[in-house]
Amino acid sequence: MQPGYWANSTWTALPVPIPSPKSSQAGFVVSGSNVYVGGYVINSAGVTTPGYWLNATWTALPAPDPAQDSFVQKLFLSGSDLYAAGWAKVGSSTNLIPGYWLNGVWKALPAAIAGQNSAPVAIAVSGSNVYLPGFSSSSSSGTIAGFWLNGTWTELTSPYAATLNITTGISMPGSDVYISGTSASAGNLVPGYWKKGVWSTLPIPPTAAEGSTSCVIASGTDLYIGGVTTDSSNNDTPGYWLNGNWVALAPASPLIGGTVQSMVVVP
Numbered sequence: 001m002q003p004g005y006w007a008n009s010t011w012t013a014l015p016v017p018i019p020s021p022k023s024s025q026a027g028f029v030v031s032g033s034n035v036y037v038g039g040y041v042i043n044s045a046g047v048t049t050p051g052y053w054l055n056a057t058w059t060a061l062p063a064p065d066p067a068q069d070s071f072v073q074k075l076f077l078s079g080s081d082l083y084a085a086g087w088a089k090v091g092s093s094t095n096l097i098p099g100y101w102l103n104g105v106w107k108a109l110p111a112a113i114a115g116q117n118s119a120p121v122a123i124a125v126s127g128s129n130v131y132l133p134g135f136s137s138s139s140s141s142g143t144i145a146g147f148w149l150n151g152t153w154t155e156l157t158s159p160y161a162a163t164l165n166i167t168t169g170i171s172m173p174g175s176d177v178y179i180s181g182t183s184a185s186a187g188n189l190v191p192g193y194w195k196k197g198v199w200s201t202l203p204i205p206p207t208a209a210e211g212s213t214s215c216v217i218a219s220g221t222d223l224y225i226g227g228v229t230t231d232s233s234n235n236d237t238p239g240y241w242l243n244g245n246w247v248a249l250a251p252a253s254p255l256i257g258g259t260v261q262s263m264v265v266v267p
Helices: none
Strands: 004-007 012-013 023-031 034-042 049-054 056-062 071-076 083-087 097-102 103-107 118-120 124-126 129-138 144-149 154-157 166-171 176-187 188-195 198-201 210-219 222-230 235-242 246-247
Touching: 012 235, 034 071, 071 118, 071 124, 083 118, 083 129, 097 129, 097 246, 144 166, 166 222, 188 222, 210 246
Parallel strands: 023 071, 049 071, 166 210, 188 210
Antiparallel strands: 004 012, 023 034, 034 049, 049 056, 071 083, 083 097, 097 103, 118 129, 124 129, 129 144, 129 166, 144 154, 166 176, 176 188, 176 210, 188 198, 210 222, 222 235, 235 246
C-alpha cells in the first residue's frame, strides 16, 4: 500500500520507510509549512510499528510492547503538543488496548466495555478536555460507537438497527461537537455524523450502493466529511461531503480506487 495524501486534488506519495515491506497513512495535520501524517510501518519481524511523517520524514513512536502490533489512527496538534490516537497489544493478550501518544509518551485508556476490544479512531483537545471517538466490540450487539472524554466512555447510537456503528473522526468548532461515523442498513454501509450526539445520514450518489466516512472538519459555516462510496460492483470512489453534497476525487490508481483517510482545510 502506498501512503500519501491529496492537496487540492493532487496526489502526493510519501516515502516508505526502509526496510519496511508495507506502510500506510491514517492521520493528517498541517501547521504553517509543516505537514504531519500519522501512520504505521511493518518491520522485518512482521510487527506493526506506529509513527508519523513530518514533511515526508518518518518518526517512529514507542510501542507499549515492541514485540506486538501498535497503530496510529489520527493526529491532533495543540500548540507545540502532538497527540496521536491509537491502540496497542501487550503481551499474550489478544485484546486491543485503547490510548494515545502525547509528545511520544503512551497513555492507555480504560476499555469501553470490560473484556472487549475497543480503540479510538481520532482525537481532539479543547482546553483541558481530551476527546477520543472510537468503537468497542460487544458480545450482544456487534460493534458500538462512542467516545472517551477525559478517559470516560459514552456510547453513541444511530437510527438503524445495526450490528455495526463506528466513529471515524471529530471536529469541535466552538461548543459544537461533530463526530463522523458509519452505520449499516439492509447489509449496506451508511455514512453520517453525530452533532452533539444526534445522528444525521449523508446522501450517496445514485451510482453508489453504499458509503462510509473517515474524518470530519467543521470550518466556519462549512462541514467537510471525508470518505468513500462503493458501487454494486465493489468499485470504490474516494471523496468528501461538503455541507452534505458528495464531491468525488480522482483515485491515485483508477484500477484499485481509493479512499480518503484524513483531511485538512487550510484558510
